[in-house]
Amino acid sequence: MAEECCVDTVCEGCPVLLYIDERRRFIFRVRRGGTTGSDRGVLRHDDVIGLRYGSWVKLSSGIKALVMRPRLVDYMERGLRRKTQVIYPKDHGFIAMLLDLKPGMRILEIGVGSGFTTAFLAQIVGEQGHVYGYEKRRDNLEIAKKNLEKLGLLERVTLKHRDAREGIDEKNIDAAVIDMPDPWAVLRHLHEALRPSAGVVFFLPAANQVQRLLLSMRLRGGWGNIGVYEVLVRSYEPFGDAFRPQTTMIAHTGYLVHAVRVEPMDQYR
């Protein structure tokens, strides 16, 4: 089986995660004649062209470093521009389960921000799927666009410079992720945009916001299977001979409120 460029072997233009040690990780695209520097030595890009991913390479200092294929989570940690608060991979993973995400889905996102969640959604729905992203601020939208371009995911995404409070164009959306401070303001439009029984996840940093959203959904009707979750990931020192949790952790990013679009109760009178 032939080795595939940018998947199995490093070619010109391929993305690389250079791993020197836990604190020195760099993501870049390989350019003939290019270099990537650190306080531990410099990598000549020509030295990695033709290598298989997962190979060791020598820096100018003689120190060996690993050349790996960057994952989306690696990009999120250090390969993308981040201007806004972002939703973290720990939350993305759980959102995928809550919304039953699968290839081919058409997904709505309100509050694109730096485009991290857009990228995660676009990657998971695949080439057959699509993401419609609403964002009020043009500067955010520019950053999101660049990030998605860098990841090669832009063609699966329609970015809209638009306030979703004023309306949502799409219909028959399969799932939605809402990251805005006042999501109760889009409940009506959202209900109209979603397919029957489609799910939505709201990301909210403060308990007060969650409470207000829950009350709004109850009063308005039209939402079922409501759940509120918080995802905590505990990292451990990966040393078999002194195994212990890391000393500090991200203790809070936000609450995830999940709901499913249902018919309003009064339909049944």
Added chain:
Amino acid sequence: MAEECCVDTVCEGCPVLLYIDERRRFIFRVRRGGTTGSDRGVLRHDDVIGLRYGSWVKLSSGIKALVMRPRLVDYMERGLRRKTQVIYPKDHGFIAMLLDLKPGMRILEIGVGSGFTTAFLAQIVGEQGHVYGYEKRRDNLEIAKKNLEKLGLLERVTLKHRDAREGIDEKNIDAAVIDMPDPWAVLRHLHEALRPSAGVVFFLPAANQVQRLLLSMRLRGGWGNIGVYEVLVRSYEPFGDAFRPQTTMIAHTGYLVHAVRVEPMDQYR
């Protein structure tokens, strides 16, 4: 746009999640003339045929219940047979992020058990992807097969009644999930099966197992970007006027050990 059977509207043969209240949720396929009973009343299947998902329906008792489209996580909670310990959705979601799962991937699973993780993997890789599942016990394999059939995912899966300690047939695997008590016993075969820079997640309930695996990987070489994680999901009472975490929670399922296949260090001498 025409409404799609089993997605938008309930037809004969479609799966339904009947939600009466938080403790009374039932998953079944709709059969003409069929009924589904509970201590709160009986549902006549004929009453839901033709309804849109998300509709309310009256039980024999007059109580209204919701008719929703079951998600994979709903099936995992109450629609599948479970004979073994299973990996939970909270862990599945994080595994998806760690392994950078996307449509079209070819994935190896060792320790199929009841097939829950197989189902999650098969759903996320889509029709273009494939899952190769190894399982030593024939009785587990039978249950897994039935569960995957029920979910309509069996054709994306190759189930193998085989001990992976004795060898792995596949090559160029994109990612792997290993759920067995002694994963150090398959490290060599696994290394050969994986593509360059492909990731693997090991699921292990006890700290001792994690320690031993970490030591094995270090001694053997060939693994990079190693991390150990534990995912905790906290659920909240979804009531806006008395917002609080639920009283008890699943405090431990297992540790997730992530690693990436790299070349052994000594290649470079």
Added chain:
Amino acid sequence: MAEECCVDTVCEGCPVLLYIDERRRFIFRVRRGGTTGSDRGVLRHDDVIGLRYGSWVKLSSGIKALVMRPRLVDYMERGLRRKTQVIYPKDHGFIAMLLDLKPGMRILEIGVGSGFTTAFLAQIVGEQGHVYGYEKRRDNLEIAKKNLEKLGLLERVTLKHRDAREGIDEKNIDAAVIDMPDPWAVLRHLHEALRPSAGVVFFLPAANQVQRLLLSMRLRGGWGNIGVYEVLVRSYEPFGDAFRPQTTMIAHTGYLVHAVRVEPMDQYR
């Protein structure tokens, strides 16, 4: 040094924690001729009289069990009557640190309930200290009184059948623990009862209550060094060869709001 009755050796009338296995623990007072039964065999009390605490004793079945001195936390787990929601030892311990509890303190408690917190406070302040406990419901008060008697702590406690919303008799209180649903209703009386710079901890199950209390304290003034905490204790299976967290845990009892009595800001104009 002579061995002390009920501390070193088991005498008639001494309390005993009989430990058969993790699920079979019994607390009782030794009576000559008495017995304590379980599905694993019966203990004749006469067999333990004169033994040192920490000894093994044979049940009628031949099974050996441990005879230990019960701690307050053992009583709380299975030796006291519990009619109300109670504050747990995990919270008691952190309350002790927040309030700087030490021997000799005079402590106010509002919401005695079953008297668990009263007992913890009475034990920690010692013979020189005192606890003043307010409780609106006479039936709770009766249970609390019996529990405190059983623990030999009643003489350090003054139980009051009284609604603290109507006033607090004591002055110069060193610290306070408030366990009631609407603590904002006692803030003024509480401020008058506390010594300068004395601390108070409010125990509240729901976030909404915490928010309202925080707003009340801010509006009213007179409270400083405000903090909100939640204590989580993770238990592990105590087996060295398969070390892992227990599968389920108490995920929420309540929030602890700590504040210190200060002069209202406007004193300084």
Added chain:
Amino acid sequence: MAEECCVDTVCEGCPVLLYIDERRRFIFRVRRGGTTGSDRGVLRHDDVIGLRYGSWVKLSSGIKALVMRPRLVDYMERGLRRKTQVIYPKDHGFIAMLLDLKPGMRILEIGVGSGFTTAFLAQIVGEQGHVYGYEKRRDNLEIAKKNLEKLGLLERVTLKHRDAREGIDEKNIDAAVIDMPDPWAVLRHLHEALRPSAGVVFFLPAANQVQRLLLSMRLRGGWGNIGVYEVLVRSYEPFGDAFRPQTTMIAHTGYLVHAVRVEPMDQYR
């Protein structure tokens, strides 16, 4: 009732916690003519002499700050020298519950370090109690001594420059706290030093240490009611209008292993 110096009112020589804002807290003793400076202005000590604790005082900048009585936990946060890793208040509180600490107890501590735990123990056992602290390193012992002096707790403590592996002088100890990397090396001496049914807590950062200790205790015998715990405290932003957990937290300090001294099983043959 007369106001008490250093409790109700600030006199010369009294300790003060000056609270300017969440990040600017200072602990010092009041000296006539003294000053305490910060980037937000300077406090003239003469301005606080005679004030009641909990009063507001003006700094040179015109900014108002609070004058509070420091608690032991305030000292631990910023009023003591810390040379070693220390056990945190969250763990101290739970240790107090596990060991049933009360006034008058005689407590053994192995691994005094900077004396934080010594101080907590000395405060809680009161004037009638006593703490015997073993420490191998003279430099630690000096720091501990200074810290205990500052807190006025030195007279309740006997500090020993001694390796407990070589023996423990005391008998009939009521409870013990062990903070050393290889506690299995003192199990025999510890067993002899403790009273019947007395409890001990071992503080251990790594899972491997816990596992080895558990195995040692099992093999040796003489220990009952064994439990392993981890205490997590989650802090919240204390703002009623945007209530949320703080973004980061201390995720791990150490495991607490609790055991009770019992007779070895074989006594009963």
